[in-house]
Structure formats: C-alpha cells, structure tokens
Amino acid sequence: MLRATLLVALTVLLLSAAPALAAGPAPGGPGDKALWTEADKDGFATSRSLASRVWLTLNDGRLTEVYYPDLGTPAVRDLQFVVSDGASFTEREQYATRQHVKLLDRRSLSYRQVNTDREGQYRITKTYTTDPARNTVLMRVRFESLTQRALRLYVLYDPSLSNEGDDDSGNNSESGLVASDANAASALVPSVPFTRRSSGFLGTSDGWTDLRSDHTMDWDYESAANGNVVQTGLTSLDGRGKRDLTLALGFGANADAATVAARDSLGRGFTRLDSGFRRGWHRYMKRIRLAFSAAPYSRTYFASAMVLAASEDKQNRGAVIASPSMPWAWGLLTLDDPSAAYHLVWPRDAYQVATAMIAMGDRAAANRMLDFTFNRQQQPDGSFTQNTTVGGTVKWDNIQMDEVALPIVLAWQLGRFEPALYTAHVKRAADYIAANGPFTRQERWENQSGYSPGTIGAEIAALTVASDIAARNGETGDARRYQRVADAWQRGVQTWTATSNGPYSPAPYYLRLTKHRDPNRATRYDVGDGG
Numbered sequence: 001m002l003r004a005t006l007l008v009a010l011t012v013l014l015l016s017a018a019p020a021l022a023a024g025p026a027p028g029g030p031g032d033k034a035l036w037t038e039a040d041k042d043g044f045a046t047s048r049s050l051a052s053r054v055w056l057t058l059n060d061g062r063l064t065e066v067y068y069p070d071l072g073t074p075a076v077r078d079l080q081f082v083v084s085d086g087a088s089f090t091e092r093e094q095y096a097t098r099q100h101v102k103l104l105d106r107r108s109l110s111y112r113q114v115n116t117d118r119e120g121q122y123r124i125t126k127t128y129t130t131d132p133a134r135n136t137v138l139m140r141v142r143f144e145s146l147t148q149r150a151l152r153l154y155v156l157y158d159p160s161l162s163n164e165g166d167d168d169s170g171n172n173s174e175s176g177l178v179a180s181d182a183n184a185a186s187a188l189v190p191s192v193p194f195t196r197r198s199s200g201f202l203g204t205s206d207g208w209t210d211l212r213s214d215h216t217m218d219w220d221y222e223s224a225a226n227g228n229v230v231q232t233g234l235t236s237l238d239g240r241g242k243r244d245l246t247l248a249l250g251f252g253a254n255a256d257a258a259t260v261a262a263r264d265s266l267g268r269g270f271t272r273l274d275s276g277f278r279r280g281w282h283r284y285m286k287r288i289r290l291a292f293s294a295a296p297y298s299r300t301y302f303a304s305a306m307v308l309a310a311s312e313d314k315q316n317r318g319a320v321i322a323s324p325s326m327p328w329a330w331g332l333l334t335l336d337d338p339s340a341a342y343h344l345v346w347p348r349d350a351y352q353v354a355t356a357m358i359a360m361g362d363r364a365a366a367n368r369m370l371d372f373t374f375n376r377q378q379q380p381d382g383s384f385t386q387n388t389t390v391g392g393t394v395k396w397d398n399i400q401m402d403e404v405a406l407p408i409v410l411a412w413q414l415g416r417f418e419p420a421l422y423t424a425h426v427k428r429a430a431d432y433i434a435a436n437g438p439f440t441r442q443e444r445w446e447n448q449s450g451y452s453p454g455t456i457g458a459e460i461a462a463l464t465v466a467s468d469i470a471a472r473n474g475e476t477g478d479a480r481r482y483q484r485v486a487d488a489w490q491r492g493v494q495t496w497t498a499t500s501n502g503p504y505s506p507a508p509y510y511l512r513l514t515k516h517r518d519p520n521r522a523t524r525y526d527v528g529d530g531g
Contacts, residue, residue, distance in 0.1 A: 023220045028204025030227030034158075034165025036339055037064045037078055039325040042101040044307055045109035048280035049132035050314045054251055056128060056137050057324050061099035061115040063128070065160075066137055068184065068251040071313045071321045072343045072390040073163045075184060075251060081143075082154040082211055082232075083122055090211045091117075092156070093124055106299055108281035109306050110274065120146055122239050124153075129274040135251040135258075136265035138273060145239030154217065155194075155233040155247065156207055159186050163339055170199030170229035171255070172222050175263060177231040178255045187258035191246040191266055194233035199224045207232025246270045281306065289361035305360050308353050312365065318372030319390040322349045344387040344395050347373050348444065351406035358413060367414060373407045374425040382428030386442070398447075401440035402455045404429055405462030412465035417472045427478060430466035433459050434485045438493070443513045447528035450513045453497040460486045460493075492517075 043058035055067040062080035067073060084090040093099075097115035104110040104127070115124045125142040143153045159179035161168050170179045176189040177197055198221045200206040207230065210219045217234055237245055250262030265273060285302065294301040313319040323342040350373055354366040376392030377384050384403050386396040408429050411421065437459045443452040463486035470478035498508045499519035515523045 024222055026198075026200040026205040026219075026221035026224040028201045029224060030166060031201030031206070031230075032203035032228060034077065034160055034202070034228045036074065036160075036326045039323070039327040041325050042113075043103070043109070043111040043128070044310060044324050045111060045128065045130065046310050046314075047130045047132040047277050048284050048309075051133050052130050052135060053314050054130055054135045054137055055310065055324060056130065058101060058111060058113060058128070060094045061097055061101075061113055062094050063126075063137070063139065065324065066249065066251075067324065068135055068186075070315050070390050071311070071319070071324065073184075074339055074343070075159065075161045075163075075186065076249070077158040077160040077165055079139075079155065079157045079188075079247075079249065081124055081141075082156050082208060083117070083124075084152045084154070084211060084215045085149065086152055086215050088215065090215045092208065097124070103303060105278055105281070106302055107285040107306075108278040109310060110278060110281075117146070121149070122146055122151055127270075127274075129270065129277045131261075131265040131268070131273050132276045132280055134261045134265050136261050137249045138265060138270050139247045139249070140270045141235075141237070141245045141247060143235075143237040143239045143245070148240060151239040153235045153237045153239065154207060154211065155188070155190075155231075155235060157188050157231045157233075157249075158202070159229060159231070161186065163343075166228050167226055168229040169225045169227075170223065170231050172197040172199055172220075173255070173259065175259055177233055178259060179229055179231065180255050180258075183253070185252055185255045185258040187248075187250045187252075187255065187262040188231065188233070189248045189250065189259065189262040189266060190233065190235065191248075192236045195236060196220060196232075196234035198232045200230060200232070202228040202230045206230035284309065287361060289359075291359060305356075308356055308360075309362070309365065311353065312368070313390045316372065316376070316390045316392070318350075318365075318368035318370070319345045319376070319392075320350050320353045320369060321390065322346050322387075340395060341387075343390075345372070345377070345390055345392075346387045347377060347384045347403040347407055348400070351410050354410055355413065363414065366410070367416075370407065370410050370414060370416065373410075374421070378407075378425060378429065382430075382432035383436075384429070398442045399436075399440070400442045400444050400455070401433065401437055402444060402452075402458035404433055405455075405458040408433075408462040408466050408469075409458070412469060417469050419473050422469050422473045422475070426466055426469050427475075430463060430470075430478070430482055433462055434482060437485075438489050438496075446513055448513055448525065450515045451496050451517050452513050453493055453510045454512075456489055456493045456497070460490050463489075 041057045041059050046055040053069045057064045064078045065074040066076035068075040081093045093115045100114045102112050111128050113126045123144045127140045161181045162183045179186045198219045200221050248262040248266045250258045252258035311320045350369050354369040357366040385394045386398040438456045440455045463482040467479040467482040496517040498510050500508045501520045
C-alpha cells in the first residue's frame with residue numbers, strides 16, 4: 001500500500017513538473033484581423049507631465065486603448081482578466097461581471113474599476129495611474145474569491161502598436177511579456193512574476209482560445225511573429241488573500257526601452273507614482289475657474305475640464321484630437337486608416353476646446369491651440385483642410401468653410417491682434433472666405449457641397465471680427481471690404497437657406513443645406529456617406 005501511494009505521488013510530481021503541452025513559436029499566424037474597441041469610454045487619463053507620453057482609456061470594466069507616443073497613435077486594443085477554476089468555468093471579466101467605475105479624486109483623473117462576478121464568485125478591483133516621468137501605465141489589482149474557493153487569474157493583453165494591430169511580434173521575456181513592431185514596443189511586467197506566460201495569435205493560438213477549451217493553460221508559446229498578437233500571463237493571485245498585484249505596462253521605441261520603463265516604474269512603487277500623478281492634476285486644477293452657472297454640477301464640470309486638458313498632445317503642443325476613441329466605428333472601423341477620423345486634429349473641434357479653455361481660465365492652452373491651427377494647419381492659400389494629424393500633416397483635404405472661419409474668431413476672442421498674426425494668418429484666411437464663400441465644398445454633417453446657414457453664420461462672424469482686427473492694424477481697406485461682404489451675406493442667408501414651403505412646418509425654417517440658394521426648389525440629392 002505504501003509503495004503504491006509513493007508511486008502515485010511520484011507520478012503526480014512528475015506530471016506537475018512536465019513541460020507545457022505546447023511551446024516554441026506560436027502557430028496560426030497572423031491570426032484574426034485586429035479591430036479597435038467600441039467608442040464609448042468610462043475613463044480617460046494621462047499625467048500632466050510632458051515627460052509621460054501615454055494616455056489610457058477604460059470601458060466595460062477593462063483597460064481599452066492606450067496611446068503612445070502621441071494622441072494620434074493607439075498602441076493597445078485592450079487588457080483584461082480571465083478567471084477560471086481550472087475545471088468547470090473560464091470567463092472574461094468584460095462579459096462575466098457587473099462593473100462599476102469611479103473617479104477617485106474630484107481634481108485628478110484617477111480611476112478605479114470594481115468588477116463583481118454576476119454569479120457572486122469573485123471580485124476584481126483595479127486602480128489606475130500613469131508614471132509622470134515615464135511612458136508607463138500602472139494598474140494595482142486586488143483579486144478576491146467571494147466563496148473562498150481557489151481561482152486562477154490570468155492577464156489577457158492585446159497590443160496594437162503604432163495604430164496597427166496586425167503586424168506585431170510578441171515574446172516571453174524574463175520580466176514578463178514584450179511586444180514590438182518596427183516603430184514601438186510594449187512590456188507588461190508584474191510586481192510578482194507570472195507563473196505561466198504565452199504569446200500567440202488572436203483566434204488561433206491566444207490564451208483565451210487555449211483556456212476556454214478545457215479551463216487550463218496548456219500553451220506556453222515563447223513567441224509570435226508578425227501578426228495580431230495576444231499575450232497571456234497566469235498571475236500569482238488565487239483570490240483567497242487580500243494581497244495586491246501591480247501591473248506595469250511600459251512603452252518605448254524598442255523592447256529594451258519599454259522593459260526599462262516598466263521595471264523602473266515598478267521600482268518606484270504604485271503609491272508614490274500615483275501621489276505624483278495626483279499632485280500634477282491638483283496643481284493644474286488650481287488654475288481652473290468654475291463658471292457660476294456650473295456650480296451645481298461642479299463634479300461633472302471639473303471632470304470635463306480635465307478630459308479636455310488631457311486631449312492635448314504632448315509632442316505637438318496645441319494639437320487636440322477630436323476623441324480618444326473611434327466614434328461611428330463600433331469596433332469595426334474600415335476607413336482608410338485603422339483609426340483615422342477621430343484621432344486627428346479638426347480646426348472646428350480645436351476651436352470648441354479652445355473656447356472651453358478660455359471659459360475655464362486656461363488661456364495659455366487656448367493660445368497654443370490657435371498657434372497650432374495657424375502655424376501647422378493653415379494652407380498656402382489661407383484655407384484649412386478638414387483635418388490633419390497631430391503633427392500637422394494633411395489627412396482629409398476637403399474644405400469645410402466653417403473650419404476656415406473659426407480660427408479667425410478664436411484669434412479675436414483671445415485678443416490676438418498683433419500685426420504679424422494678422423498679415424500671416426488672419427488676412428489670408430479672411431481673403432479666402434471672401435473669395436470662396438458663402439458656398440462650402442462640404443457641409444460639416446452631410447459632407448455635401450452647397451449653402452449651409454450654420455457655415456454661413458461662421459463665415460459672417462469671421463469676416464466681421466477680421467474687419468475689426470484689420471482696423472486695429474490700420475488696414476482700413478481690408479476692414480471695409482470684409483464687413484461689406486459679411487453684411488451682404490447676412491442680408492441674404494434667410495433667402496438662401498430658409499424654406500417657406502417645406503413639409504415640416506407652415507412657418508419658415510432653416511434647411512441644413514441648399515444646393516442652389518433656393519430653399520423652396522425641392523432639390524433632390526444623394527445623402528452623404530451613404531446615409
């Protein structure tokens with residue numbers, strides 16, 4: 001009997017020490033096509049420091065897109081946890097939990113996600129910060145088994161470096177998990193080493209495909225080259241204790257730089273770095289003015305102020321993107337670039353952010369946005385294209401005339417009357433409007449050419465304030481000319497765009513767009529963008 005017992009014990013020991021069922025390079029490349037997550041976000045954060053060039057987003061209880069090295073370049077699709085008992089169930093927190101997200105500090109973009117299993121088996125609490133001195137996102141994790149049952153907690157990480165998730169390569173490193181492409185790299189390093197690691201391809205050899213088949217991590221693929229890489233790590237947490245684990249997600253130009261960033265951030269400690277993160281935002285928020293009418297909504301007001309401030313790129317000061325997400329895409333973006341439209345700088349959106357900054361009391365930021373618009377986006381003919389990258393390179397070259405008008409209005413609102421700005425920028429833009437308006441080659445919503453009351457209103461405002469700026473600079477001829485055109489358009493806009501025989505009201509109302517300055521003509525035209 002003793003001999004049999006020893007034989008069984010030896011067999012179990014040998015099996016537990018046996019290598020994984022699959023090692024070496026991962027098969028199944030390049031894997032399924034990479035898609036960005038849906039547009040709605042529960043959190044958006046970055047350090048105030050210019051030295052830290054990472055931005056994080058949160059949605060559905062997980063970390064979603066992380067941006068590096070600028071706000072036009074998403075580098076991560078998502079990072080979430082997988083929980084299993086090793087025998088009967090395996091589930092992702094995105095789908096299996098009830099999720100609660102909280103902004104921890106009224107004057108800092110500090111977030112905590114609490115995800116509780118719908119069946120009451122476990123709870124995952126995650127607190128986020130970014131290292132003010134390094135390109136690192138940090139996540140403090142607490143995993144609790146609510147039934148005292150031992151459970152396994154896996155990290156499932158989907159890098160998508162350089163705004164493209166289909167050409168990454170992943171490797172298991174001594175510290176954790178490293179991913180890279182030709183331009184950038186990430187390193188996922190835990191404060192307590194992973195007990196198992198694997199780098200595979202989405203849908204064929206990734207950790208979720210492995211775990212959901214038999215609730216066990218059978219694969220330890222050492223590398224996955226040139227595809228849609230997904231990386232998996234088995235953490236040391238089993239849910240039965242209260243011990244925290246910190247994950248550092250570092251970025252750099254190459255694997256070594258990313259690993260150094262992650263390790264150094266871990267070495268500094270989550271608490272210390274989070275304190276520095278909050279101090280940076282507290283200093284900034286001391287300068288923010290609460291508008292009197294917003295007092296009942298101060299928490300929302302301050303959160304909105306911080307999100308707007310976080311939307312400015314750190315390499316290209318004054319460049320504010322439209323959104324740190326992919327609106328209208330629902331995770332299925334098929335435009336000319338993997339995430340083109342809303343990770344670009346639109347003069348219209350920049351104007352809206354800049355005027356909010358004026359209201360908040362951050363005129364320096366508003367001036368940076370005006371300088372970027374004039375110095376990096378204005379074209380030789382005085383116009384502004386529909387949008388540019390954060391570096392100022394033209395992306396969509398259509399002309400929407402309200403985007404030509406609004407920078408002039410912003411200059412006037414900021415009191416930027418200096419002669420050099422007038423000559424180099426304001427005059428050129430105003431001349432373009434006077435020569436090409438009130439017609440617009442694209443209306444802002446329908447992307448159709450024609451006459452839009454909204455666009456014409458912006459043009460009238462721009463020419464009116466351009467007239468004032470010209471007069472302040474002694475350019476009386478320009479001043480009279482701009483005001484004469486603005487007045488003529490003001491007299492005509494009602495006739496051009498307000499219908500008196502439309503189907504929606506017996507009283508005249510404005511049409512969004514007319515093709516021929518004849519709102520009663522019942523002109524038929526195709527709806528832009530396929531409706």
